[in-house]
Amino acid sequence: MGRYFRRKLLIYGVTFVIAVTINFAIPRMMPGDPIARMLAQNKVSNVESAARMHAYYNDLFGLDVPLWQQYLNYWGALFQGDLGVSLFAFPSPVSSVVLDALPYTLGLLLPAILLSWFVGNGLGAIAARSKWLDNTALPVSYLLTAVPYMWLAILLAWVGGVILGWFPVAGGYSFSFSGPQFSWNFIVDALHHWFLPFLSLFLVALGGWAIGMRNLVIYELESDYSNYMQTLGAPRRLVRRYAFRNAMLPQISGLALQLGVVVGGALVTEVVFAYPGLGSLVLDAIQNQDFFLLQGILLFIVIGVLVFNFLADVVYVLVDPRTRLGLEGGAS
C-alpha cells in the first residue's frame, strides 16, 4: 500500500511541476502587452507620461527581465505563497482576488455536484428496476444531458428572472446589502440569488449521473455473478445490493474528476447569471491579459484536480476490495 501511494505521490509531483511550467508559459504566449493594456484601461490621458509609466510598471511586475529569470522568480514567489499582483484589479494581490471569489464558486458547485450525484445515482438505480420509472425518468434524463447547457441556463434566467420575476438576475446577493452579514435577511437573500445558478448546474449533471447509473446497474444485474447468486436462490435484495455497489465504482471516479475541476468555476453559469466566482474571473483575466491572475487561478485548478484525484485514489482503495487486494499482491 505504501509503495502504491509513494508512486502516486511521485506522479502527482511531476504533474504539478509540468502544470506549473505550462501555467507560466501559456499567458506569456498570448499576444499583447498587459501593461499597455492596463494603462490604456486606466485612461492615462497624458501621452507624455505613458512611456514613463510603462517602464515603471514593467519593472514593478518583473516583466523587464529575461524569460528564464521570470520563470525562476515565479517558482521562488510561489513557495512563499506569493502569486503576484493582479493587473486588472491592481493593486490587489492575486491571492486575495482569488480567495474573494472562491466561496461563491465552492458554494455553487459543491452542492450542485454532490447533490446531483446522490440524487442522480439514486434515481438511476431505481430506474434500473422499475419499468415505469425507466420510461419516464430516463427520457427526461436524456433530454437534460442533451440540452446545451448555455441554452438551459439562459432559459432559466429568462423565465425565472425576467418573465416570472421570481428570482434576481444578477449578483451573489442583493445590491442593497452593504456586505455579507449574519442575518436571516441576508441568508435568505443570498440563497435566493444562489438558487437559479445552482438549479441549472444540478439539472444538467443530474441526467448524466442517472443514465450512467441505470446502465451500470442493469449491466451488473445481468452479469455472471448476479445470475449465479440468483440461481443459488439469494434474495433479490441482496443481489441488487451487490450490483449497486459494483456499479458505484465508476461513478466515484467520475465524481472525483468533477470535484477536481470545481475550483475552475462554472464560467458559463457565472456569466449568464452574473454570479460572482472564479469562472467569470478567468474570463476577465484572459480579456485583460492579466497574466498573474490567470496563473493564480490555473494554479488553484491544478491543485484542485490533483488533490481530488488523490482523494479518489484513497477512497477507491477503501471502497473497492479488489484494488486493495491488488495492491497487496504487488501489482497496481
Added chain:
Amino acid sequence: MRHPRTAVAIAAAAVMALAACTDDGGGGEDPDDLSIDQFPRDETLYTTGAAWGPPADWNPVSGGEVTGLRGLGYEPLYLFNPNTQEMEPWLAESGEWTGDLTYQATLRDGITWSDGEQLTAEDVKYTVELGQLDGVPYSNVWDWLESVEVVDDLTVEFTFLEARHQEWDNFLFNTTIVPEHVFSEYSEDDIVTGANEDPVVSGPYTVHSHDQDRIAWVKRDDWWATEALGLEVQPTYIVDIVNTSNEVTLNMLMQGEVDLSNNFLPGISDLLEGDPNLSTYFSEPPYMAPANTAMLIPNTTMEPLDDAEFRRAMAFAISPGEIVDSVYSGIVAEANPTGLLPIWENYYDQEAISESGFQFEPSEAVSVLEEAGYEDSDGDGFVETLSGDPVELTLNVPAGWTDWEEAARAIASDLRDVGINVTEEFLDAGAVDEARDSGEFELVLNNQSGITNSPWGHYRYLFQLPVQDVQTGANFARFESQEAWDLTQQLAATATDDPEYAEIIADLQRISLEEMPSIPIWYNGAWAQASNAVWTNWPTQEGDNNAYPVTWNGFWTMGSIYMLTELEPAG
C-alpha cells in the same frame, strides 16, 4: 462492508460543511462602516457601466481607480463644463495668470477633509509635486512647470517654464487634490502604486463599503459646496455595480434595479422609443451625447497609405450613414469631416470643410484614385500601388466588439466597392492594441480622442511627434508633419480668449482635412440610459440641467457631478 459508505458520507458531510462555512466569507469592511446593513431603495442611486473589475484602487495618484473616486471622493481645483466650454472654479475659488509664466490659484475657505482636517494650499502644492515621482500619471506636467509655492494658507503660485494654457486647464480639472497629512505617511511605492483603502476625501461622498461586484458611496454631511455653492447631492447612497453582460444589465434596468446604465446596449433604440420610463440625453436619435470620435487609422508609413490622395479617396468611399443606421440603429451620429466633436462646432472652419472636406461619394473616390494615378492594370477589380504592386489591406478590430466588427465589415465592403482591396480581420483585443501601438498594422479603428477642454487634445492625438517605436495614446497613424505638431504645441500655449486660438484651430483643421492622417467616421456616444422608476429629472440636452449623465472616470469632473444635485426622488 459498512466502512466505505460511512467514509464517503463523512467526506461528503465535511465538504458540505466547508462549503457552508466559506459561503459566509468574502468582503471585509470596517465595522463602523457597517452601521447600515441595507440601503433604503428610495435614497440609493444604482449605477453601472463604469467599472470592469472589482473595486481595488482608491488611489487617485496612481492610474487605476474605482468608480467615482475622482469627483465623488477626490476633487480637482476646477471643473470643466463641456456644454459651456468653460472652466468652473471648484476647490479653487478663483485662479488667474498673474504674469506670462505665473499662475495663482486661491482656494475656498473652510473646505474640510472627511477626517476633519482643513484642505489648504499645502495639500495642493504636495499633490502637484507628487508628479515629480516617476510612475505618476501626471508626471509630464513637470516638463514645463518649474515650481509651486505656497503664498498663504489658501493661495498657491505656479511658475512655469512654458505657459501651456490649454494643457494647464486640462491639468486643473483632471488632477484631484489629495490630503498631504495622509499621503505623506505612505512610502514612495505606496504613493505610486498603493491601494489607499479607506480614502480621506473632500468631495460629497465617501466610500461606504465594497465587494467584488460593487462599490457603495455614502453622502458626507459637511461637503463644502453645500454652503459655498448651495449644492446638495440628492442620493444618500450610490451603489455602482461592476459591469455584467448586456442582457443582465438590460434586465436590471428594465426591472428598475439599476437607475443609470452607462453601457452600450445594442438595440436599445427600439426600447427607447415611446418608453416614458427610460430617459436619454437627447429625446430623439441619436439619443446619446457624442463622447468621442471613432476614426479609421491608416498606417501612414507604408504604401499606398502614405499618400494623402489615397487616404482621401478612402474617406469618400466610406458611408458613415450606413454604420449609423444599420450597425448602431441610430444611436450614434456621423462625424464631422474635421473629426472635432460637436462641442467644438463653433470652431468648425466651414471654408476649409467646403474646400477640402469629404462626404460619402463613391464616384468621387474613384476619380480621386484615378487622378492620383492608382489604376487596376491587372483587371482583378482592385487598384495597384503606383509602383504596380497589388494593394491588399487588412482592417483589424478587437474580436467580440460586435458593433466595431459590424462597422469594420461595412467599411471594408465600401472600400472594395471603389476598388481598394480591404479585408476585415478580428483579433484578440490585446493583439490589436499591440499592433496599433507598435505600428505593425495596416488599418485599425480607434476612438481615443474624446471630450476634453480644448481641440488641442484632438490634435495632440493626431499629430504628436516624435514618432516612437511604441506609440501610446496618440498618433497611431505615425503621421509626420512638423508644421502640424508645431501648431498643436502653439495651441497648447494659447489662451482660449486669445484671438489667435480659433485661427490656430482653423489651420489645424485645414491640415487634417488636406493630409487626412486619420479618417473620422462616427461619434461614439456617452452611452446613458436612465430609469425613471426611483429617480427622475435626469439631465437632458435641453435646459440648464444638461450635465452628461455619465459615471465613467473623468466625466464627474466634467460636470456629471451636477446630475446628482439635480436628481429628484420619483416620490
